[in-house]
Amino acid sequence: MCHLSKPLYRLEASGHEDCRQEAGMSVEQFDAIVVGVGGHGSSAVYHLAKRGQKVLGIEQFEIAHDRGSSHGESRIIRLAYHENPDYVPLLVRAYELWQKLQDECGQELLCVTGSVEAASRNIDGKDKSVFRDALLAAQMHGLQHEVLSPAEANARFPGYHLPPDYEVLYQPQGGLLLVPALQACATVQRNVIGWFGITEPGHFNKQRFPVYILQDGHAHFYGFPNYEHPGMKIGKFYHLQQKVLDPSRLDRNITAEDEEELRVAVQDFFPTANGPLLKAAACMFTNTQDTRFVIDFHPAQPQVVLCSACSGHGFKFCSVIGEILADLAMTSTTQHKIEAHRINPDRPGHHEFLQCAKRHTEEQVKNHHAPASHL
Numbered sequence: 064m065c066h067l068s069k070p071l072y073r074l075e076a077s078g079h080e081d082c083r084q085e086a087g088m089s090v091e092q093f094d095a096i097v098v099g100v101g102g103h104g105s106s107a108v109y110h111l112a113k114r115g116q117k118v119l120g121i122e123q124f125e126i127a128h129d130r131g132s133s134h135g136e137s138r139i140i141r142l143a144y145h146e147n148p149d150y151v152p153l154l155v156r157a158y159e160l161w162q163k164l165q166d167e168c169g170q171e172l173l174c175v176t177g178s179v180e181a182a183s184r185n186i187d188g189k190d191k192s193v194f195r196d197a198l199l200a201a202q203m204h205g206l207q208h209e210v211l212s213p214a215e216a217n218a219r220f221p222g223y224h225l226p227p228d229y230e231v232l233y234q235p236q237g238g239l240l241l242v243p244a245l246q247a248c249a250t251v252q253r254n255v256i257g258w259f260g261i262t263e264p265g266h267f268n269k270q271r272f273p274v275y276i277l278q279d280g281h282a283h284f285y286g287f288p289n290y291e292h293p294g295m296k297i298g299k300f301y302h303l304q305q306k307v308l309d310p311s312r313l314d315r316n317i318t319a320e321d322e323e324e325l326r327v328a329v330q331d332f333f334p335t336a337n338g339p340l341l342k343a344a345a346c347m348f349t350n351t352q353d354t355r356f357v358i359d360f361h362p363a364q365p366q367v368v369l370c371s372a373c374s375g376h377g378f379k380f381c382s383v384i385g386e387i388l389a390d391l392a393m394t395s396t397t398q399h400k401i402e403a404h405r406i407n408p409d410r411p412g413h414h415e416f417l418q419c420a421k422r423h424t425e426e427q428v429k430n431h432h433a434p435a436s437h438l
């Protein structure tokens with residue numbers, strides 16, 4: 064699906080050493096090879112190397128680039144997961160590992176601001192509500208949380224202007240991860256984030272402005288305090304629903320329509336951040352049809368572990384997904400619960416993927432090519 068562009072970059076890691084160079088012809092042997100050294104791939108390289116494996120990471124662009132999904136300032140991390148409560152144990156471990164990584168590198172990676180999940184009370188009982196589902200996850204897993212009235216939330220966090228018919232959950236452990244300090248069954252979608260000028264700077268600093276997920280009818284917005292770049296950062300899940308057929312040709316130009324899509328939420332919910340658009344960036348969401356991750360062995364080549372931990376909410380898991388990938392590559396099993404993320408013909412799109420993998424293997428056999436033993 065993705066064409067290699069020259070040169071190919073490699074990251075070699077063994078124990079605590081790593082070196083980066085352009086790849087030439089190599090006959091070296093490695094214990095494990097990681098293809099794609101973005102967020103999750105670099106975490107897999109880290110975990111494998113920590114366990115003494117000789118690891119090769121192969122990346123089509125330079126290592127730490129802006130043409131994937133993991134670049135560009137910060138990402139939200141939160142524990143009471145409205146997407147599904149069964150992510151919570153993975154998140155607990157992800158927090159531990161982010162903290163450990165932060166201690167090891169002596170640089171701030173995890174900034175706790177608290178987080179808010181707010182949704183209109185009028186959302187139909189049978190529809191998903193980020194408030195109700197996050198509250199359920201918090202209750203099921205005994206997580207710290209507070210239910211606030213909109214008036215209480217607005218008074219406590221003066222950058223917020225939530226309407227009276229909203230329900231609000233506050234989680235003190237929510238926060239953001241600082242990205243620049245780090246380095247089949249899915250479709251790719253264009254997404255845009257914008258930083259809007261603030262008229263009341265005191266409302267948006269990290270002590271007074273928790274990260275948020277806000278559900279307004281069917282639209283979900285997410286955002287951050289004024290931190291690395293001036294302005295309040297806001298994005299909308301799935302933005303203008305624009306499919307990207309060729310990720311190497313993502314349209315990075317920001318249009319008036321992109322700005323308008325975000326500004327409506329700024330005007331309504333954060334009026335003291337309704338200044339000029341200071342900066343905006345386009346990037347990619349890789350979405351599985353059920354928004355669940357895909358983590359499993361390749362159905363036809365079981366020496367290959369596949370991972371797509373994405374759908375717009377995967378970054379916070381990088382620290383633990385690397386651990387899982389290292390487990391699977393080294394021992395074929397993991398103590399983490401990943402059943403819901405495995406390849407399964409009952410999951411949307413997976414039947415087609417399995418058929419495709421089968422056809423590909425049959426073609427290889429027909430053409431007298433042995434199935435590849437690596438990569």
Ligand SMILES: Cc1cc2nc3c(=O)[nH]c(=O)nc-3n(C[C@H](O)[C@H](O)[C@H](O)COP(=O)(O)OP(=O)(O)OC[C@H]3O[C@@H](n4cnc5c(N)ncnc54)[C@H](O)[C@@H]3O)c2cc1C
Pocket residue numbers: 065066067098099100101102103104121122123124130131132133134137138139140254255256285298346347348371372373374375376377378379380
């Ligand atoms: C705007 C935006 C906001 C987001 N907000 C959040 C958030 O707040 N919280 C959160 O948890 N998540 C968030 N996400 C999701 C999260 O960033 C992604 O899920 C995560 O970064 C995906 O990491 P990855 O390793 O799968 O992909 P990437 O980091 O893109 O890594 C894939 C790598 O594989 C390389 N590659 C691909 N094909 C090949 C090949 N054939 N050969 C060699 N290399 C190859 C690519 O070049 C790339 O470097 C957001 C995403 C976006 C775009």
